Amino acid sequence: MSSLSTTTAADAVPAVRVHELSRAFGTLQAIDNVSFSVAPGEIFGLVGPDGAGKTTLMRMLAGVLAPDHGRIELDGIDVQHQSEQAKRHLSYMPQRFGLYEDLTVAENIFFYGELFSVATSDRRTRSETLLHAAGLTDFRHRRAGQLSGGMKQKLGLICALIHTPRVLLLDEPTTGVDPVSRRDFWAILYQLREQGVTIVLSTAYMDEAERCTRLALVHGGRIRQCDTPARLKAAMPGSLLELVAADPRAIHGALRHQPGVLGSLLMGDRVHVRVDNATRRMPQLNNFLGEQGLDIQGMEQVEPGIEDVFVALLDEEAPA
Amino acid sequence: MNLRRLFALAWKESLQIWRDPRSLAIALLMPLMQMGILGYGVSLDIKRVPLCVFDQENSQQSRAMVNSFVASGWFRLSRRLVRDDDVRDAMDRGSCSAALVIPVDFSRRLSQHGSAAVQAIFDATDVNTTNIALGYAQGALALASQQMYARWAAAHGVAATRVGQVDLEPGTWFNETLDSRNFIIPGVVAVILALVGAQLTSLTISREWERGTMEQLISTPVTALEVMLGKLLPYFAIGMLDAGFCLATAVFWFHVPFRGDLFTLLITTLLFLVVVLGIGYLISVRIRSQLGASQVALLLTMLPANLLSGYTFPIDQMPGAIQTLSLVVYARYYVSILRGVFLKGSTIDDLWFPIAGLSLYALLILWLAARAFRKRLD
Structure with missing residues (x-):
C-alpha cells in the first residue's frame, strides 16, 4: 500500500x-x-x-x-x-x-x-x-x-x-x-x-x-x-526555463517560434519556456531577446510542475 | 427494502415540506380556498327566474295569473312590459329569461269557453336553465288553472269535480330537499383531493433534480422503491388531513347529510389518495422541473376531474364514447363513492364497482410509479 x-x-x-x-x-x-x-x-x-x-x-x-x-x-x-x-x-x-x-x-x-x-x-x-x-x-x-x-x-x-x-x-x-x-x-x-x-x-x-x-x-x-x-x-520531453520579465506577454510571443523552443506558457509575471536542450538554448534565447530589445530580469532552468507537464502534453499533440 | 432508509427519506421529506412555505400553502391553504369557492360558487339550482310580464288585458283574472307565478317562488317579477317590442328588448338586455304574455281576451275566453291560452317565451341560450324554467312555468300554470277552476266552480255553484284526473305525487329520495348542493359538495371534495394530491407529490422528485440533490441521493444504496414509498408517506398523512378537513367542512359547514359509515369513507379515501399521490409522483419522475411538473399535474387532473368525473355533468347523460373515456378518470369513482356514502349511506358492498375501479387504478399507478424512477442521471 x-x-x-x-x-x-x-x-x-x-x-x-x-x-x-x-x-x-x-x-x-x-x-x-x-x-x-x-x-x-x-x-x-x-x-x-x-x-x-x-x-x-x-x-x-x-x-x-x-x-x-x-x-x-x-x-x-x-x-x-x-x-x-x-x-x-x-x-x-x-x-x-x-x-x-x-x-x-x-x-x-x-x-x-x-x-x-x-x-x-x-x-x-x-x-x-x-x-x-x-x-x-x-x-x-x-x-x-x-x-x-x-x-x-x-x-x-x-x-x-x-x-x-x-x-x-x-x-x-x-x-x-x-x-x-x-x-x-x-x-x-x-x-x-x-x-x-x-x-x-x-x-x-x-x-x-x-x-x-x-x-x-x-x-x-x-x-x-x-x-x-x-x-x-521526469517524462516531460525537453527542459524547462523560467524567465522573469516586466513584460512576460511580449517574451511569450517572441520566443514561441524560436528554434529549439518546444512550447511557452505564461505564468503570471513569469514565462515557462520548454526547450529541447537547456544548456544549448539559454545563450541563444538570451541573445535573441537582446537583439529584440526585450528585457528580462532572469532566466534559469527549473523543475516542471504538473501544469507544465500537461501543457507540454497538449503541445506535443498539436504542434503549432 | 430497508425500512430505515424508507423512514429516513420520509423524515427528510417532512422536514422539507414543513420548511417550505409553498409546499405548506398547497398542502393546507389550497383545499381551504377551493372548498370555499367551489362549495359556495357551484350550484345547479335555478331559483327565482327573472320574469317579464306583458299583461295586455290587466284584468283581475290576468293579475291573479301573474300573482300565482310569482307566489310559486320560482319566478321573480323583474319588469312589466307595455308593448309587443318590449319582450324582444327585455330578452336582449337580459333583464328577464322568461316572459309571460297574457292576451287581451284572456278573461273573456276563459268565461266563454272555459279555457284560455297564455304565451310563455324563454331565452333558450342556456338550454339547461330553460328546461328547468319551463318546468317551473308548467307547474305554476297548472296550479293557477286549478285555482281558477275552483273559483269558477264556486261562482257557478257547481261542485268542483275532477273526472279522470291522475295526480302525480312525486317523492325524491336521498336528497329530499332537491338541493343541488348536497349532490355537488361530495363531488367538490373529490375534485379538490384529486387536484391537491397530484400537486403535492408532483414537486417531490423534480425538487431534488432542480436543487441538485438528486445526484448525491442516487449515489447511495437507497432503492427506487424506498424513494417512492419514503417520499409518498408524508404526503399520505397530509392527504388524509386534507380529506378529513374537506369532508368535515362538507358535513358541518355545508350541512350535507352524512348517512354512511366512517369505515367505508376511510378505506375509499385511502384508496383514492394512493391513486392521486401516485399520479403526482409519476409526473414528478417524468418532468424534471418543478414548474413544469406542477403545471402538468394541474392540467392532467383539473380538466378530467371537472368535466368527466360526473361531479357537475352526469356521466350517464354523456355520449357513449365519452362515457367510456370517463372510465379512466379516477375522480369519477371517488365522486360516486362519496355521493353514495353521504346521501345513500352506501357500504362497501354497494360500492363494489367504483371501489374495484379505484383499486385497479391504485395497483396500476403504484406499479408504474415503482418502475418509473431510475437511479440514473440520464
Whole structure:
C-alpha cells in the first residue's frame, strides 16, 4: 500500500478497475475508451481542463451514469450490474453541492448516516470527529444553505464519510473553497488514506494534483498519461526555463517560434519556456531577446510542475 | 427494502415540506380556498327566474295569473312590459329569461269557453336553465288553472269535480330537499383531493433534480422503491388531513347529510389518495422541473376531474364514447363513492364497482410509479 509505483498498483487487487470505458452525449464522445486501475489506499487524481470528461468519468464511477461500453469494478464489484452492492462501499461527492440546503448540518449528516445504515453510536462518534476536523462543530444547527462555499464542501465530505467507504469519489471538491478550508479538507483526506480508503478525485488545481499519489491527465475524453506526479514530470520531453520579465506577454510571443523552443506558457509575471536542450538554448534565447530589445530580469532552468507537464502534453499533440 | 432508509427519506421529506412555505400553502391553504369557492360558487339550482310580464288585458283574472307565478317562488317579477317590442328588448338586455304574455281576451275566453291560452317565451341560450324554467312555468300554470277552476266552480255553484284526473305525487329520495348542493359538495371534495394530491407529490422528485440533490441521493444504496414509498408517506398523512378537513367542512359547514359509515369513507379515501399521490409522483419522475411538473399535474387532473368525473355533468347523460373515456378518470369513482356514502349511506358492498375501479387504478399507478424512477442521471 505504501508503494506508489504503477507496477505494484497493477499487481494488487485494484480498488477501482476501469476497463475500456466509453460514453457519448449525442455526437460528443465525452469518454473515449478509458482504462485504468487504482490500488487500495491511493489518492488518484484526474487532471484536465473543463470539458475534458472528468465529471462524466466520475459519474460513471459513482454508478449514477451508465457507460455506453466498458466495465467498472469497485473492489471487484461490477458497478453496472451490482449497483446497489457497489454503492454501499462508495461515497460520491458531486461537483455541485448535493446536500439539502433546507436541512441543518446535523440533519444532513443524520440523513446520510441513515441511508448507509450506520449504527447510531458510530454515527455520533464519527460525526463529532469529522465536525471537529472540519471546524464545523459550532455550525451543526445551521441550515446547510447558509454555510459558506468551503463549509458546504466540508459538510459534503462529512456526509460522504459518515459511513466507512472503501472508495471515495470527489468531483472537484475544493473548487471555490478558501485556503483554510482546503487545508482542513486535505488533512481529512490524508487521514483517510492512512485508514486504507481509496480516493479518486478530479481537480483543476495543479498544486492539488501534486498531492495525489498518481495522476491521470485527461483530455478530450481520453487519459493521455497516467503515472505518479514525479514520473510524469521526469517524462516531460525537453527542459524547462523560467524567465522573469516586466513584460512576460511580449517574451511569450517572441520566443514561441524560436528554434529549439518546444512550447511557452505564461505564468503570471513569469514565462515557462520548454526547450529541447537547456544548456544549448539559454545563450541563444538570451541573445535573441537582446537583439529584440526585450528585457528580462532572469532566466534559469527549473523543475516542471504538473501544469507544465500537461501543457507540454497538449503541445506535443498539436504542434503549432 | 430497508425500512430505515424508507423512514429516513420520509423524515427528510417532512422536514422539507414543513420548511417550505409553498409546499405548506398547497398542502393546507389550497383545499381551504377551493372548498370555499367551489362549495359556495357551484350550484345547479335555478331559483327565482327573472320574469317579464306583458299583461295586455290587466284584468283581475290576468293579475291573479301573474300573482300565482310569482307566489310559486320560482319566478321573480323583474319588469312589466307595455308593448309587443318590449319582450324582444327585455330578452336582449337580459333583464328577464322568461316572459309571460297574457292576451287581451284572456278573461273573456276563459268565461266563454272555459279555457284560455297564455304565451310563455324563454331565452333558450342556456338550454339547461330553460328546461328547468319551463318546468317551473308548467307547474305554476297548472296550479293557477286549478285555482281558477275552483273559483269558477264556486261562482257557478257547481261542485268542483275532477273526472279522470291522475295526480302525480312525486317523492325524491336521498336528497329530499332537491338541493343541488348536497349532490355537488361530495363531488367538490373529490375534485379538490384529486387536484391537491397530484400537486403535492408532483414537486417531490423534480425538487431534488432542480436543487441538485438528486445526484448525491442516487449515489447511495437507497432503492427506487424506498424513494417512492419514503417520499409518498408524508404526503399520505397530509392527504388524509386534507380529506378529513374537506369532508368535515362538507358535513358541518355545508350541512350535507352524512348517512354512511366512517369505515367505508376511510378505506375509499385511502384508496383514492394512493391513486392521486401516485399520479403526482409519476409526473414528478417524468418532468424534471418543478414548474413544469406542477403545471402538468394541474392540467392532467383539473380538466378530467371537472368535466368527466360526473361531479357537475352526469356521466350517464354523456355520449357513449365519452362515457367510456370517463372510465379512466379516477375522480369519477371517488365522486360516486362519496355521493353514495353521504346521501345513500352506501357500504362497501354497494360500492363494489367504483371501489374495484379505484383499486385497479391504485395497483396500476403504484406499479408504474415503482418502475418509473431510475437511479440514473440520464
